[in-house]
Amino acid sequence: MPSPEDAALSVTTAPMQWSTRTEMCEHKGIGHPDSLCDGAVEAAARAACRAYLETYGAIQHFNLDKALLIGGISQARFGGGELVRPMRLIISGPVTELPSVPIQTVVEQAVRGYLVETLGNIGNAIGIEVILRPSAPNLRRVTSPSPLPLPLANDTSFGVGYAPLSPLENAVLRAAKTLRSSEFRKSFEAAGLDYKIMGSRLDARLRLTIALAFVDRYVQGVEDYFTLKRRIVDYLAEHLPGCEIEVNTLDDPTAHHENEIYLTVTGLSAEHGDDGEVGRGNRTNGLITPYRPMSLEAAAGKNPAAHVGKLYNVLAHRLAGRIHADVDGIDAVTVRLLSAIGRRIDQPQLAAIDVVAEGGLSLTRQHQIVEMTKQQLTAIPDLVNELVSGTLSVF
Numbered sequence: 001m002p003s004p005e006d007a008a009l010s011v012t013t014a015p016m017q018w019s020t021r022t023e024m025c026e027h028k029g030i031g032h033p034d035s036l037c038d039g040a041v042e043a044a045a046r047a048a049c050r051a052y053l054e055t056y057g058a059i060q061h062f063n064l065d066k067a068l069l070i071g072g073i074s075q076a077r078f079g080g081g082e083l084v085r086p087m088r089l090i091i092s093g094p095v096t097e098l099p100s101v102p103i104q105t106v107v108e109q110a111v112r113g114y115l116v117e118t119l120g121n122i123g124n125a126i127g128i129e130v131i132l133r134p135s136a137p138n139l140r141r142v143t144s145p146s147p148l149p150l151p152l153a154n155d156t157s158f159g160v161g162y163a164p165l166s167p168l169e170n171a172v173l174r175a176a177k178t179l180r181s182s183e184f185r186k187s188f189e190a191a192g193l194d195y196k197i198m199g200s201r202l203d204a205r206l207r208l209t210i211a212l213a214f215v216d217r218y219v220q221g222v223e224d225y226f227t228l229k230r231r232i233v234d235y236l237a238e239h240l241p242g243c244e245i246e247v248n249t250l251d252d253p254t255a256h257h258e259n260e261i262y263l264t265v266t267g268l269s270a271e272h273g274d275d276g277e278v279g280r281g282n283r284t285n286g287l288i289t290p291y292r293p294m295s296l297e298a299a300a301g302k303n304p305a306a307h308v309g310k311l312y313n314v315l316a317h318r319l320a321g322r323i324h325a326d327v328d329g330i331d332a333v334t335v336r337l338l339s340a341i342g343r344r345i346d347q348p349q350l351a352a353i354d355v356v357a358e359g360g361l362s363l364t365r366q367h368q369i370v371e372m373t374k375q376q377l378t379a380i381p382d383l384v385n386e387l388v389s390g391t392l393s394v395f
Contacts, residue, residue: 020291026196027175029195035276043114044107053388055098061143063302065300070088072270072271081258089128092130094133115128119193122268150345153343154309172208178240194212196210216258312348318383322376331356
């Protein structure tokens, strides 16, 4: 376990991030092509973990964090169009085989189940191709049974997290929660599951620019489309006070045809516009934040028992949040955790914690932060269980 001397703790009185004049951040919704890839491989990873635990009593080496969603071709029409060429999802990765059932079957069933649960019947229209291979022998050591109480790190990588969220970041997440809420879905059947929220701030002025796919069978014409869009803007403005809101800014205001507005057959841009990949979407806190430090690691699909690219990014946000909440006098926290491949996952080679504390930070509170860091590292097995059970989102 790292000693206090192993944890690099720097204290700064610099202003908080959102005191700058400008800020931007983004969230990709559950039906966005990148999010569909993230969700599919994360479901596959959880299913693989359960199968390994049932068969071997421990999670074996695997990684399923590579996926590509290839867009299809559609012909959207008012009142209902058609999908001409379906979407395809390709997933690859190294795995440990199972003796009773092919791991490929486990992965395929989990991916199909996720797509259907998320998209309904549309999920059956997406082709799935799973390409797996045996894990490298030396990497199997990280999760192999051994005297060590915890697995070894699967990679040399870092995780980063921060707290608290800025007002803009909170607004973007509130908008995402509103768009996926059952109340919104019941109120607007025409709203597809593919949405992207881009938030921006200039001084105290917050603006949300939202791309939201409309489902053609619930739209009877151009006038109906723009009426629905105005109602959606009004609904969001009511639920997100203080934010300027725009929806589907590419729409031609003089439109006469389906091709001049954001109309889809499935409610997904992947049916004709976008492809998707794992790791191009939300970070583990549900946001894409160019004004913040963040890792480019694709957390979804990674092995939750040994891959620090997943564990440390989730843990860094959790630790930052708890330090900010529980240590007096802390205005903001950034946590960075660096692993070393082959080293125990609870023993990072560097734990760097930057604290904004305008009143300074006493030695007692510094030691409190170090102790909290130790506690969170010791509790990594609990974090693994949360990831396997799916109670903790990673995108």
